[in-house]
Amino acid sequence: MVKSKKEQELLLGTLDMLVLQTLVLGPAHGHTIAHVIEQRSDEVLQIEQGSLYPALHRLEDRGWVSSYWGVSENNRKARFYRLTAAGRKQLTVEANRWQSMVKAIGSVMQNVTRTAEQK
């Protein structure tokens, strides 16, 4: 349960990015966002749905998303989130950072695989 602060930050940052990415397609409510992330990752990313809400709260606080009450496809009242201009910009920043990190990790891991193969 208890994670180090750094680890949490990394995960949170990632979750923020995923949420923002989901909203590029259009406004959605929390439940949809959670399912979209899971489905698009072929059920690999099993997020604890509860942790979505603090993330949404934070994103809204920073002005990256805005929210309004609407009606869900199942005819329930739900809070919908929409990407703001600032959120779009932030998504670019995060996506770039993510890309470079993946690249960096990738090249490290490549070396590892190569070393492993040589053995």
Added chain:
Amino acid sequence: MSLRRFLHRRYWDEERVREVEAHLAEEIDHNSARGMTPQEARRQAYIKFGNPTVVREEIRQMNSFVLMENLGRDLRYGVRQLFRSRGFAAIAILTLALGIGVNTAIFSITNGLFFSSLHIRDEGRVVEMGFEQKGDSWQPSLSMPEYREVRDGTLNVFSEVIAERIYLDGLSAQGNKPDRVLSSYVTGNYFQMLGVEPFLGRLFRPSEGATPGSDPVMVLSYQYWKEHFAGDPNIIGRQVAVNSYPVTVIGVAPRNFRGLVTAPQVQVYLPAAMIMPIDHEPLATFNKEDSRSKHLFGRLRPGVTRQQADAALALVARRLAVEHPDSEKDAALRSFPLYAGRLGDLDSQSIYMTVSAFFLGLAGLVLLLACVNVANLLLVRASVREREMVIRSALGAQRSRLIRQMMTESLLLALLGGIAGVGLGAWGSSMLSSMNLNIDLPVHFDFGFDSHVLLFSVTIALLAGTVVGIVPAIRLGHANLNLILREGGRGVAGGRSRFRDALVVLQVGSALMLLIIAALFTRSLAESAHANLGFNSANVLLLTMDPSEIGYKDVQTRDFYQGLLEHVRALPGVDSATIAGSTPMGYVNSGFDTVTVSGDQPSAGHAAPSLNYNVIGPDYFRTMQISLDEGRGFTDVDKESSPNVGIVSAAMAKKYWPNQDPIGRQFSMSRDPTHPIEVIGVAHDVRYQGFSGPIDPYFYLPFQQHYATNSLNTLEIRTAGDPVELISEVERSIHNIAPMLPVFEVKTLHESLYSPNGLLIFQVAAGLAGIMGTLGLILAVVGVYGVLSYVVSRRTAEIGIRMALGARRGDILRSVYRQGLWIVGIGLVFGLAGAFAIAHLLGSMIVVSATDPATYLSVSAILAAIAMLACYIPARRAMHVDPMKALRTE
């Protein structure tokens, strides 16, 4: 976190809760659609979601300033806790309030004496000049010629120098009976140098005050104007009479300016040279080189230090000594910082500082005792609350949070104690401000509350809270919580803590120190009150008057007193009556002059001695019951026309005519060197100032030969019965002879001994020290009792086992007693050592020896006895422990 969200945190909390509920409903629908049973759908939804409460809490924390919210919660919790244990809270708050109150009161005196503002421009740049000549004390008095020399010789260091002389006059408005005022004769540049602006009208011009009689103008103090002229706005231009001499009111000084010189408040200001027409001071005396009666103050030029000023003053002193070798030999000058509410000599300032610091130290000791007591209480409570803390920590509270919680509680206690303490302190300082000084002077002590006092109180309250709280907090920090939980906080042995013992040692030691100091002061008071002063203070009535206040001069004054004495002697119940310029321990001194004894050359490097003297009427020695060792007293023979005669004190006879007969010898005074005085008698030594130390040489002159310069006199009447009963009759006699003459300082000689120059200072010191000693004693006894009671309650099980194993009650009693006595004993040793170390700082404040063994022993014995009693009650309780019960409760 943002402020917007913080302010709307309740709204957002509800929003998110609704949102989370909606999410769960969606998920449950989703699951049901996939064919799950309603129960399973619900379960899976919750598993997938996690704990909604944690989510809610996380969001809530994002919306709040955690520290502040925690503080609020801790405070609320603390208040609830204190409210739940009201008894404990009341005792702790009261204890702290006493400690803080004593400190506040003492500090308000120190603040009033040394740090309150004089309300003049750039106060720190104004200094007072001191004069010293004979290697004794620095006097705040210089002569007019010396003023001119200083003013003209220090132009490079002082931008301006002023002189001021304090006097007593009679002020009559519209021909009414005069009112006695404390007047200040100042040089014309006085107000300008101080940067004081008028409240009404104008103040003096630099040109005023130089020529005798040319500026009959007067400035009133704001307070005098309010009280005696009802704040009349048309006062400017009004004619009044000072000692029957007409002067015009030209202005009123501002409200907060209360003069510079002493605690008594100046009521009217007059130009310096006006003292000649108003008080009949001859020009020769006004300009006399050694007629030193003026206070001098200078304003330092920008950038000039006091050291530089002192160097310039030293040059002036050297020039004075060369130019006037007879009166200025070995003269020394230097500057002193200016204090509000100054008392006495320039040197004695430092004594008052020391005394203030000393009493602040004592008050600090009381506060320490109070803190130790409360810390002890908190420790006891902490062990009672150990289970609570353990449970809270098991539920996930961080240790730092728990410590913060404890600190919040003790700071809350200290804050409440501080508020109560400030109240107590305000009451105490108002009591001290309104203390009866036993003198008819407009004395004003401002021991009130200003920002300094408040800041001080708040600071010590917070300090006390930290000291008090830190002990249990540290203990909690170190405690092994699991162990406590397992033991359930009820160890079989234990309960004895070295730390707690050390606190009690500290308490007993501090209390003993306080009590010894208090006892030294009390014994000094008793010793002084019963000291043989050389006269009999019983059954003597005093009334003081000054006929010059109604314009009487020379012969008129003489005839007035002659007639009055004849009249008073004829009254029934009067044994004898006389008049005198000086009374013992009074504040008016009829004479102080340089004396040359024929045949006695002052040893090289020493100026001629200055002695105090008293101008007295006939029957003085009989009325005061001062015995004449040799020769005769003054009689009607000693008239103005007959040769000048004097009576010397035994000390003077011994100093100047050792092993010789002083009768018939001669000495002369500097103010009239051409008329030597022949000694006709030797009187027993009398203490006119102070109660201890050697008695200075002194002499007496007959009023008949010196009435011209001594119109202020005290009528002294020895009565057969209670002197108070004669007051109205004597006042009527005075009124019959001189209806307009104000009479003041009406009291018995015995009462007059309790004046500020007399026993008052011992009385105040003994009173303050006594209060603090008593507080210390109570706190220490409560401390010893509390700790031992606690120890016994923790040892109940152990005692039960011991008794079950065959220990007798006496053994148990002894065991508890031994523990108590051991700490008390160590405390006493520390206290004795501490008192021994600090008592010598008291110096002249006490007349008994600072190491008086009787005081030390008796006070220790009393404290030991009371401490033993405090041990006895818990020990007795231990003795009566029922072994069966004790073991069963375990």
